[in-house]
Amino acid sequence: MVELKLVSKTEHVLKPIVEAALENELHLVEAGIRQTEQHLKNFEEKYQLNTGDFITGYENDRYEETMEFIEWIGEFRLLKRSMEKADTLRSISFAN
Secondary structure (H helix, E strand, O other): OOOOOOOOOOOOOOHHHHHHHHHHHHHHHHHHHHHHHHHHHHHHHHHOOOHHHHHHHHHOOOOOOOHHHHHHHHHHHHHHHHHHHHHHHHHOOOOO
16 A cells, blocks of 8 residues: 655645546546547457457467557557556545
């Protein structure tokens, strides 16, 4: 577990400001996840292949390297990182 202490020079209460910022960031990340999932779905429909099978095949040199396949891999990696970020944001709690 990681703890973070915030200190402000003003008398304003920080907790609601930080909570709102974290909630907003989570909404943005979730919107990005939905968009990325749609991009992956478009690739899957176009090639009649699910992303997991494509990644496995690509890593085993079953597919030629094209710009579109590189984009597909990039979207897959972006989804993984975005989901990890969303999980991290959801796991944040306040001590007081």
